[in-house]
Amino acid sequence: MNQPGPTRSGPDHATLIEAVALHRDRAAFADLFGYFGPRVKAWMLRAGCNATAAEELAQETMLAVWQKARQFDPARAGASTWIFTIARNLRVDTLRRERHPSDLMPDPAAEPEAPIQADRVLAIAQREIRIRAALTLLPPEQAEVIRKAFFEDKIHAEIEKELGIPLGTVKSRLRLAIYRLRAVLGDLT
Amino acid sequence: MIHHHPTETTLAAYATGTLPEALALVAATHIARCAACRQAVATLEATGGAVLDEVTPVALSGEALDRLLVRMDEPPRAVPPVLNPELPAPLSRVSLGRWWPVGPGVRYRPWRASGVAWGGLLLAQPGRSLPRHGHAGLELTCVLSGRFADGSGEFAPGDLSEPVTDHDQPPLVIGTQPCLCIIASEGMRLRGLLGFAQRMIGR
Numbered sequence: 331m332n333q334p335g336p337t338r339s340g341p342d343h344a345t346l347i348e349a350v351a352l353h354r355d356r357a358a359f360a361d362l363f364g365y366f367g368p369r370v371k372a373w374m375l376r377a378g379c380n381a382t383a384a385e386e387l388a389q390e391t392m393l394a395v396w397q398k399a400r401q402f403d404p405a406r407a408g409a410s411t412w413i414f415t416i417a418r419n420l421r422v423d424t425l426r427r428e429r430h431p432s433d434l435m436p437d438p439a440a441e442p443e444a445p446i447q448a449d450r451v452l453a454i455a456q457r458e459i460r461i462r463a464a465l466t467l468l469p470p471e472q473a474e475v476i477r478k479a480f481f482e483d484k485i486h487a488e489i490e491k492e493l494g495i496p497l498g499t500v501k502s503r504l505r506l507a508i509y510r511l512r513a514v515l516g517d518l519t
Numbered sequence: 520m521i522h523h524h525p526t527e528t529t530l531a532a533y534a535t536g537t538l539p540e541a542l543a544l545v546a547a548t549h550i551a552r553c554a555a556c557r558q559a560v561a562t563l564e565a566t567g568g569a570v571l572d573e574v575t576p577v578a579l580s581g582e583a584l585d586r587l588l589v590r591m592d593e594p595p596r597a598v599p600p601v602l603n604p605e606l607p608a609p610l611s612r613v614s615l616g617r618w619w620p621v622g623p624g625v626r627y628r629p630w631r632a633s634g635v636a637w638g639g640l641l642l643a644q645p646g647r648s649l650p651r652h653g654h655a656g657l658e659l660t661c662v663l664s665g666r667f668a669d670g671s672g673e674f675a676p677g678d679l680s681e682p683v684t685d686h687d688q689p690p691l692v693i694g695t696q697p698c699l700c701i702i703a704s705e706g707m708r709l710r711g712l713l714g715f716a717q718r719m720i721g722r
């Protein structure tokens with residue numbers, strides 16, 4: 331159960347989250363846990379957490395997935411994106427060593443509820459597919475800075491040191507990469 | 520209509536959670552009312568989602584799931600109380616100090632934030648200029664009410680100023696209304712009375 335699960339497609343995970351939301355489905359949660367728990371832990375490790383903190387934050391993230399499943403809105407973000415924002419916010423709170431969760435980051439669960447529109451859900455699912463395609467099409471030097479920023483959470487000055495390129499170059503590569511990703515995604519909001 | 524936005528690198532730091540707290544507050548205040556930046560952040564968060572799918576998984580401890588299953592009835596973590604209902608949502612739960620005069624017609628009210636950046640509210644009367652510090656790092660200013668102008672243009676409510684080069688021209692409050700801004704900076708060396716107030720506050 332705690333082994334990294336098989337790769338699933340995005341919509342499948344959304345269905346599992348809905349099963350947790352609607353039926354408090356523990357088997358569906360176990361599937362989500364098997365896939366996302368080890369991935370969140372890996373991301374926390376790359377972001378500089380020690381093994382204990384990464385394990386703890388991964389568990390807290392999955393607990394929040396269970397607790398907040400009702401607020402998951404497939405018309406706003408895909409399952410992986412939603413869980414990424416939960417993991418990120420928990421890590422930010424931990425770094426700030428505050429007793430309470432921060433409301434600095436947009437809480438994906440705190441948005442007003444709106445009826446789900448099928449075409450929006452489809453559009454968001456397509457966006458998630460397109461962004462994966464766009465990432466593979468980035469020029470290598472742009473992909474490298476995006477990966478360092480997201481996988482390893484390097485601040486820009488650290489990327490500068492590691493790649494041995496000036497900070498201005500780091501910033502312009504990051505800017506070009508983000509422009510390109512946004513261009514691929516068009517006007518979807 | 521919002522005309523001034525944070526740079527892409529600042530939005531990326533915000534989306535990955537690496538922007539220091541005080542700066543993230545200013546960015547959040549802008550993003551809350553800027554559809555274009557909300558879209559950019561959504562794109563960056565989707566990138567984060569893709570990264571989660573791509574990463575090589577690291578197994579959790581053997582009992583992790585069992586341990587979670589017994590915690591499932593725990594209530595979600597409490598949201599901090601609203602302390603400042605008069606301020607926009609990203610600022611409403613921030614713990615603010617008292618107002619300090621930092622020059623003729625200018626007052627400053629710091630908030631408590633962790634990390635390397637500091638920040639707070641700045642209120643300046645018409646015709647006064649906003650204090651700014653030396654450029655040791657990133658500095659963000661978001662207008663809440665009133666307007667100011669500097670070498671790079673006019674700033675109205677919602678606009679965010681992120682100077683990328685040194686500005687010799689201090690921001691000047693224009694129009695007939697006082698200008699209320701939130702500011703945050705990584706810069707440690709502050710000039711003049713604002714620097715004095717910062718030292719008094721001990722941040």
Ligand SMILES: [Zn+2]
Binds near residue numbers: 524525549556557
């Ligand atoms: Zn904007």
